[in-house]
Each structure stands twice: as structure tokens, then as C-alpha cells.
Amino acid sequence: MRKGQIVVEASSLCRDFVLRRPTRILRAVRGASLRLYAGETLALVGESGSGKSTLARMMLGLLLPTRGDVYVFGEPIDKLSRLERARLVQPVFQDPYASLNPKKRIGDIVAMPLTARGGQTAALVAQRVGDMLERVGLGRDYAARYPAELSGGQRQRVAIARALIAEPKVVVCDEPTSALDVSVQAQILNLLQDLREQQSLSYLLVTHNIGVVAHLADRVAVMYLGRIVEEGPTQAVLSAPQHPYTELLLSAVLPLDPDHPLPQIDEDAVPASQVAPPSGCAFHPRCPRASARCQSEDPVAELRDSGFVACHHPSSKQPDEPLASVIAFPHPLHQPSQADATAEAHKENV
Numbered sequence: 011m012r013k014g015q016i017v018v019e020a021s022s023l024c025r026d027f028v029l030r031r032p033t034r035i036l037r038a039v040r041g042a043s044l045r046l047y048a049g050e051t052l053a054l055v056g057e058s059g060s061g062k063s064t065l066a067r068m069m070l071g072l073l074l075p076t077r078g079d080v081y082v083f084g085e086p087i088d089k090l091s092r093l094e095r096a097r098l099v100q101p102v103f104q105d106p107y108a109s110l111n112p113k114k115r116i117g118d119i120v121a122m123p124l125t126a127r128g129g130q131t132a133a134l135v136a137q138r139v140g141d142m143l144e145r146v147g148l149g150r151d152y153a154a155r156y157p158a159e160l161s162g163g164q165r166q167r168v169a170i171a172r173a174l175i176a177e178p179k180v181v182v183c184d185e186p187t188s189a190l191d192v193s194v195q196a197q198i199l200n201l202l203q204d205l206r207e208q209q210s211l212s213y214l215l216v217t218h219n220i221g222v223v224a225h226l227a228d229r230v231a232v233m234y235l236g237r238i239v240e241e242g243p244t245q246a247v248l249s250a251p252q253h254p255y256t257e258l259l260l261s262a263v264l265p266l267d268p269d270h271p272l273p274q275i276d277e278d279a280v281p282a283s284q285v286a287p288p289s290g291c292a293f294h295p296r297c298p299r300a301s302a303r304c305q306s307e308d309p310v311a312e313l314r315d316s317g318f319v320a321c322h323h324p325s326s327k328q329p330d331e332p333l334a335s336v337i338a339f340p341h342p343l344h345q346p347s348q349a350d351a352t353a354e355a356h357k358e359n360v
């Protein structure tokens with residue numbers, strides 16, 4: 011892989027879902043474009059329901075877009091077979107309780123990408139499974155165990171081993187630690203970071219955690235109501251957010267700068283509906299900078315220093331000191347969603 015090479019690209023992706031009784035269309039993703047470059051970690055953030063997982067699933071080829079295209083190493087994803095896709099891109103999901111088959115031994119679960127591909131002896135597969143289990147911090151003897159015998163953190167290590175054993179180029183991690191106990195989250199994140207370096211991986215990392223963004227991500231994309239509204243290098247976006255929605259997300263965690271106070275956004279305002287998005291800029295009912303233009307004219311993404319912002323009145327604040335030093339790791343961006351809360355109910359220590 012060349013540095014700067016685009017490994018996965020989403021181009022104007024849209025995904026609608028049909029809701030019943032009464033029948034109506036929910037527009038979960040509404041024209042999102044995103045590029046993941048070789049060797050980088052791109053964080054995707056946004057409030058619950060903004061469309062992050064739907065976008066990630068389309069980029070994995072697990073969900074068909076209603077409109078738009080996904081390219082993997084320049085090839086349209088629908089032209090790749092399931093095996094070819096799996097060889098290049100692998101997922102790590104939020105819930106290690108749901109993502110591992112309880113009836114299979116850990117060794118068979120981790121071996122799956124190799125056995126599906128075929129062409130290797132059972133002895134070689136067993137050898138590679140043992141090596142991979144060690145690399146994720148579990149002993150070789152874990153191969154004989156079942157998922158029910160493992161803690162949440164150990165299960166997520168198994169899920170990571172399964173994702174990486176066939177040496178993919180890209181890993182899409184959707185909230186990989188939010189179902190885990192806080193004491194285990196940093197261990198799993200550090201493991202992902204180490205493996206990224208060892209295996210020259212690129213990560214698309216969906217997260218609610220600003221500490222994870224600050225410490226692990228090279229770039230960050232901010233999603234609101236099915237669109238990417240701001241994207242740029244992590245340092246620039248976190249220290250000088252230009253979109254009012256990014257300012258809202260960050261206002262809960264960053265120390266206020268007296269020279270550049272963040273706008274007072276009504277956090278109790280009801281988030282706009284994906285069934286009937288507001289006219290113009292979809293954020294205008296919640297935005298303190300909204301003008302008459304914002305109510306009628308949808309902002310087009312404008313390039314800024316090595317990123318973009320989709321706003322008629324972006325902030326002009328300049329990036330300042332690195333933020334990783336002032337943000338704890340991990341540090342939640344906002345209250346967990348209902349799905350997170352359900353997962354919390356299952357959590358265990360390693």
C-alpha cells in the first residue's frame with residue numbers, strides 16, 4: 011500500500027429505510043462522501059442515530075446503498091466477491107457478546123476467514139490461530155474454549171483476532187469498546203493501535219469517545235442527520251471546530267477558551283427527524299448562527315485546510331495547541347445511546 015492511496019471511498023452514499031404503519035421513508039444516510047487513506051485512522055463521530063453504523067455497513071459491503079457508490083482499492087465494491095471483499099476489509103463490531111457464535115470453539119471462530127478461503131492444511135491453520143491469539147494477548151490454549159467462558163474484553167480480543175488473521179488491509183471498527191468495562195477499554199484500544207502499526211492497517215473507527223478520537227485518529231469526520239458536515243485532521247477539528255454542530259459535540263468535553271467561547275446551543279432541542287429533515291441546512295433549528303439563508307439553502311461542503319466544512323457561516327477560529335494532552339483517554343463524547351445502555355447491562359471485566 012502506498013501512503014496517500016485511497017483504500018476505501020464512499021461517494022455520495024444514500025440509504026433509505028422504509029418504515030411501516032404508516033409507510034414512510036427514513037433517510038438514514040443522505041449523500042455522505044468519505045475517503046479512507048492507506049495507514050490512517052479516520053474517526054467517524056456524531057450523535058446517536060446520525061447514520062454512522064449505516065454508513066460503516068455500506069463501506070463494508072454489508073448493506074446496499076440506495077444511491078451512491080463504494081470503492082475498495084478503486085474497484086466498485088459490488089464487483090468484488092464476498093471472499094475478495096473479506097480479504098481486504100474486515101469488521102470489528104460493538105458487541106462481542108452478539109458477534110461470536112456461542113456454539114463454536116474460539117479456535118474455530120478465529121480460523122473462519124482462513125478456512126473459508128481454503129488451501130491451507132489444518133496444522134498450518136491451527137498454528138496461525140495460536141499465533142494470532144498470542145498477538146491479541148490471549149494464550150494459545152484459548153483456542154479450545156467457548157465464548158461463554160470468556161469476559162467481554164477477552165471476547166473482543168477474539169473478535170479482533172478473527173478480523174485480522176487473514177491480514178486484511180482495512181478494518182472498520184464500530185464502537186469497538188463501548189460494550190466493555192471502562193478499565194478494559196484502553197487495553198483494547200491500545201491493542202488496536204499496536205496491531206495497526208504491526209500490520210500496516212487502515213481503520214475507520216466509529217466512536218462516541220472524544221479521548222479515542224484525540225489519541226488514535228489522524229482525521230475525524232463529523233456526521234449529522236445522515237451527512238458528513240465537517241472533516242479534517244484531528245488536531246484542527248478538535249481545537250478549532252468550524253461547524254456549529256461540531257462545536258456542540260465538543261462543548262461537553264473541552265475547556266472553554268475565554269477568547270473564543272463556544273456558541274450556546276440548545277441541547278434540549280429535539281434532534282430533527284430523518285423522515286422529514288428540515289429545509290435548507292438540516293441543523294438550522296438547533297443552530298445559534300442560523301440565518302434566513304440557512305433555512306432555505308443547503309450548504310455545500312467547502313474545502314478548508316486539508317478538510318472541509320458544510321456551513322454557510324463557519325467559525326474562523328484557528329487551530330491551537332495539541333489537544334491529546336488535555337483530553338482523558340477514553341472520554342465519552344456524550345451520553346450513550348439506548349444500544350450502548352443495553353450492552354452495558356452485559357458488561358464484565360477481563
Ligand SMILES: Nc1ncnc2c1ncn2[C@@H]1O[C@H](COP(=O)(O)OP(=O)(O)OP(=O)(O)O)[C@@H](O)[C@H]1O
Binds near residue numbers: 056060061284349
Ligand atoms: N434496518 C433499519 N430499519 C429502519 N431504520 C433503521 C435501520 N437501521 C438503522 N435505521 C435508522 O437509521 C438511523 C441511523 O441509524 P444508525 O444505526 O446508522 O445510527 P448511528 O449513528 O450508528 O447511531 P448510534 O450512535 O446509536 O449507534 C436511525 O434513525 C435508525 O433508527
Ligand code: SF4
Binds near residue numbers: 320323324
Ligand atoms: S449552515 Fe447555517 S444553520 Fe447550518 S450549521 Fe451553518 S450556520 Fe448553522
Ligand SMILES: [Mg+2]
Binds near residue numbers: 184
Ligand atoms: Mg451505531
